[in-house]
Amino acid sequence: xxxxxxxxxxLIKTRGQQVTLRCSPKSGHDTVSWYQQALGQGPQFxxxxxxxxxxxRGNFPDRFxxxxxxxxxxxxxxxxxxxxxxxxxxxxxxxxxxxxxxxFGSGTQxxxx
Amino acid sequence: AQSVTQLGSHVSVSEGALVLLRxxxxxxxxxxxxxxxxxxxxxxxxxxxxxxxxTLVKGINGFEAEFKKSxxxxxxxxxxxxxxxxxxxxxxxxxxxAGSYQLTFGKGTKxxxxx
Numbered sequence: 001x002x003x004x005x006x007x008x009x010x011l012i013k014t015r016g017q018q019v020t021l022r023c024s025p026k027s028g029h030d031t032v033s034w035y036q037q038a039l040g041q042g043p044q045f046x047x048x049x050x051x052x053x054x055x056x057r058g059n060f061p062d063r064f065x066x067x068x069x070x071x072x073x074x075x076x077x078x079x080x081x082x083x084x085x086x087x088x089x090x091x092x093x094x095x096x097x098x099x100x101x102x103x104f105g106s107g108t109q110x111x112x113x
Numbered sequence: 114a115q116s117v118t119q120l121g122s123h124v125s126v127s128e129g130a131l132v133l134l135r136x137x138x139x140x141x142x143x144x145x146x147x148x149x150x151x152x153x154x155x156x157x158x159x160x161x162x163x164x165x166x167x168t169l170v171k172g173i174n175g176f177e178a179e180f181k182k183s184x185x186x187x188x189x190x191x192x193x194x195x196x197x198x199x200x201x202x203x204x205x206x207x208x209x210x211a212g213s214y215q216l217t218f219g220k221g222t223k224x225x226x227x228x
Binding site for chain 1: 117149154155156157158159162203205215216217218219220221
């Protein structure tokens with residue numbers, strides 16, 4: 001049984017560009033959350049998707065947007081990249097009724113030059 | 114609003130010694146509490162969690178933590194450190210009950226184990 005898979009594993013972009021990160025949840029999970037982990041910091045909650053809608057959002061600007069597809073996979077989009085967006089982006093999945101039990105992927109390391 | 118404070122960004126212990134990683138939280142509602150471990154270039158793995166019931170929680174790899182409401186603490190312990198325990202550890206809190214389980218993490222404590 002595959003766990004949470006994220007792609008790509010590494011990405012290099014320049015300021016002002018746009019980026020799309022992808023996540024496939026663990027089998028049987030229907031809820032996807034995204035976190036940003038800056039170097040030396042704990043992960044920060046970006047948003048959560050369930051039933052193809054954004055359900056909760058952390059303190060992130062509108063440049064950060066997402067999508068969930070009918071197969072429960074998800075995308076994170078970041079527009080107008082800033083140097084400060086350089087971070088490890090983690091996807092976590094969970095299931096209805098057990099949303100406190102998150103399974104994390106290995107993340108996408110985004111570098112903005 | 115919730116917050117997590119992990120005392121000590123870096124802790125070193127000798128192999129076989131007691132591991133104690135400290136976590137204090139602030140929450141306006143009864144919390145759920147978690148400890149996660151992160152190995153280099155990997156995602157987060159759940160060590161243990163407190164939701165309701167017994168306040169002493171046992172997790173994987175011999176770790177345990179005790180929820181102390183009066184002290185707003187959820188310290189992580191392991192009686193005897195092993196070299197494979199070297200990693201970064203994160204304490205996290207979320208509001209209890211039905212909801213989004215949006216986690217608020219501390220800044221992490223890097224554990225080094227000295228042979």
